[in-house]
Amino acid sequence: MTQGRSIRLFLVDGAPNGLLSAEIMNWTGHVLTGPRSKLSELVPRPEVGRTGIYFLVGPDPDNSFRSLVYIGESDDVGKRLKQHNRPEGQGGKDFWEKVCLVTSKDQNLTKAHVKHLESLLIQNARDVARCTLVNGTAHDYINLPEADLADMAFFLEQIRTVLPVLGFDFLRDSTRPASQPKTQPAEPQESPYFVLELPKHNIKARGQEVDGEFFVLQGSLAREEWVGTDRGYKTLFNQLLEDRILIPTDSGLTTFTADQAFSSPSGAAAVISGRSANGRTQWAVEGTGKTYGDWQDEQVSASTGQGLD
Structure with a gap:
């Protein structure tokens, strides 16, 4: 049977539609999300100035059942978000209404780590096909030691676990899991x-x-x-x-x-x-x-x- 997980959610400003942070037990990652209207409150936070991954999310005008999503990385996420907040003609992006960023509590994520994560996340979002990606072609980035590759694979799985809890479904697997072998008990959530x-x-x-x-x-x-x-x-x-x-x-x-x-x-x-x-x-x-x-x-x-x- 699949083991349960503990995810700690914190309403930063006490409002359900404000800034929200999330952490998973025994994971060094830290997730912060909020509406674009709260960007002035989000950017000054210390974790936003760290190296990390971020997601810009907005409605897709051509498909009401999907979102438009941009996946990016930066060694100063706050600075990059301020650039994306500019008008479209000045290098910004107009479509997004929510932002979600993932950094590390121990600040051990490097530029190489987040470049690798960005390429994996873009490819994963394309494979799942639950959103319309704004990104161009994803570049493979595998220039990491073997141990770091394993760490980033674990980091990726934690991101895919916590994002749906925060209302972001675009990384959630859309394929039906294979049936359990007859020699094993079926998962309780699997129906006839x-x-x-x-x-x-x-x-x-x-x-x-x-x-x-x-x-x-x-x-x-x-x-x-x-x-x-x-x-x-x-x-x-x-x-x-x-x-x-x-x-x-x-x-x-x-x-x-x-x-x-x-x-x-x-x-x-x-x-x-x-x-x-x-x-x-x-x-x-x-x-x-x-x-x-x-x-x-x-x-x-x-x-x-x-x-x-």
Whole structure:
């Protein structure tokens, strides 16, 4: 079973929408984040003048389901942030609304370390594909001793752990974890397989809930076009077509070219159905006919030692 982690969060100015710092037990890294409107309060802080990695995050006007992200490094993050705060025509960047920076409490991060981290983070963000990167081509930087490479690999994993806790999901893995071998106990967050069938349209899809997300599995079928109202998941449906996660088939439907994560079973059901849908009733445990909602109720009751009413 995956071990728990302790993350210490501190509201620097006591406000939930102000500056926020985060630390993980037994990690030398320190994370500080806040809105661009608080930049005048963030820049004077001593940790901001250290060597580190930073993320500029803002909305993507062309895709409401993703963020625009710029990943950078500097031996004086505060100075670099002041440059990015200038108007676009003066070398700044207009798109960002939030900033997140990662430095080291023991100040042992060097310029070589953060250059290496920057290249890894840019490549990781591209592989995960949860955001639109503003960066140009990432340059590989591997000019580090073997021990330092191992330290930076650990540092990277801590960054990927803490950022989603702070609301930054663009580094969180979007692929469905492989199933546990039968000789090992399954992770408690891994669900059975679910199916959704629309016989009228010859549609069948399979899904699984893992780590709080609902994955529609590669090869599942969906409607060819959105037929519901302009509200709901129409934008996401069209975005999946544009990204070629959904591609047309010869039968007049579309198929998923890869496992795709959704925030809820209803979101997944809506994309498959081409209209708003209740995923709690439309998804059923494979081979049983038990709805997702009934299955989830059983899990909650079993965890408290109580039966269903």
